[in-house]
Amino acid sequence: MAILEILEFPDPQLRTIAKPVEGVDDSVRQLVDDMIETMYEAEGVGLAATQVNVHKRVIVLDVSEGRDQAQVFINPKIKVIDETPHSYQEGCLSVPGFYEEVERPTAVKVAALDRHGEQFIIEPDGLLSVCIQHEIDHLNGKLFVDYISALKRNRIKQKLQKEKRLA
Ligand code: GNR
Numbered sequence: 001m002a003i004l005e006i007l008e009f010p011d012p013q014l015r016t017i018a019k020p021v022e023g024v025d026d027s028v029r030q031l032v033d034d035m036i037e038t039m040y041e042a043e044g045v046g047l048a049a050t051q052v053n054v055h056k057r058v059i060v061l062d063v064s065e066g067r068d069q070a071q072v073f074i075n076p077k078i079k080v081i082d083e084t085p086h087s088y089q090e091g092c093l094s095v096p097g098f099y100e101e102v103e104r105p106t107a108v109k110v111a112a113l114d115r116h117g118e119q120f121i122i123e124p125d126g127l128l129s130v131c132i133q134h135e136i137d138h139l140n141g142k143l144f145v146d147y148i149s150a151l152k153r154n155r156i157k158q159k160l161q162k163e164k165r166l167a
């Protein structure tokens, strides 16, 4: 197991479109385990491979209270089943310290492969629905700050770049 480095906005690598996993083998399971460990260490509810600079379509999530129910989504496919906008205050490990309201479709259906390469389908609601949409955006090079005003986004960018310079 290993803790991986999480890229921060505006790192251009975060704009990479991840490639589908061709086969769920031990190297993919190793990545999954490292991502789960990294997610827990960073106290996030989810992590996309893009954020650790691996451009494969792999997501891990844990929305449980006990932080002991990690879920793995490989090659996730998403379908909107209720477009009604639902607003949630989002944060992101790649945009540390900033939180903004983002509207997304209320309900989605997701098909993905698990760590054994078996397909499963879920219809998440609540926080899980928000998080899965947020993570799939990462795999497509998209960040929650893309949904807010350019003014707010640029302020966040400046502040994070300033913190980097001081670090
Ligand atoms: O830890 C996280 N919390 C969160 C809160 C609201 C909406 C989305 C998220 S995901 C985020 C972890 C992360 O950056 N995943 O990509």
Ligand code: NI
Binding pocket: 091, 092, 093, 094, 134, 138
């Ligand atoms: Ni994120």
